[in-house]
Amino acid sequence: MNAREEILGRARQALGDVTVADPATDVPVTRPAPATGPATPAQVDLFAERVADYRAVVERPTVLTAADAVLAAVTGASSGTRRILVPPGFPDALVPVDDRVEIIRDGPTVTTAELDTCDGVLSTAAIGIAETGTIVLDHGEGQGRRAATLVPDLHVCVVRVDQVVAGVPEAVAALDPSRPQTWISGPSATSDIELDRVEGVHGPRTLHVLLVGPA
Secondary structure, X not given: OOHXXXXXXXXXXXXOOOOOOOOOXXXXXXOOOOOOOOOOHHHHHHHHHHHHHOOOEEEOOEOOOHHHHHHHHHHOOOOOOEEEEEOOOOOHHHOOOOXXXXXXXXXXXXXXXXXXXXXXXXXXXXXXXXXXXXXXXXXXXXXXXXXXXXXXXXEEEEXXXXXXXXXXXXXXXXXXXXXXXXXXXXXXXXXXXXXXXXXXXXXXXXXXXEEEEOO
């Protein structure tokens, strides 16, 4: 008996007591209604903590210092010019204006090969989930297309405090299911055959989250 026959044999054995006449039964599932309203300060703190647990860099500027924080995040310790991709709709007030930064405005003419020449990308977010430390992009204004936030090696993501929700049910209730979504939990990471962590295989190696609060 080969492996295929063995697997099929186990499946048939498991289904042995199921008759053709057995009706399909739908089981009602009652889920609690998701909470509404903004996250509490404690939930915002939890979001920052959980995002950092995923090895992301987390900073908490105010609306008055956010532009400086974006500039510092994209330049980092680099002494050379950095090519930074900016998606349509990203707030102009947060776009760095500095000799060390070359701004690439994303659009239909920017190819995937050109994305690969960018050192980083800026984006906003649709929502942040405190319980899991997850950031969700629905690729609306300021968030860019999916490839734009996956190809450059640095992703600087701006999340407003009022975009943080308590948990996944609250996020699902708030998100538009008809829009494409990208759920991000830390920098891109996987493990090799010896279970050593390898970062950057499928996306940015560095996720820099700016959790922007009021002034």
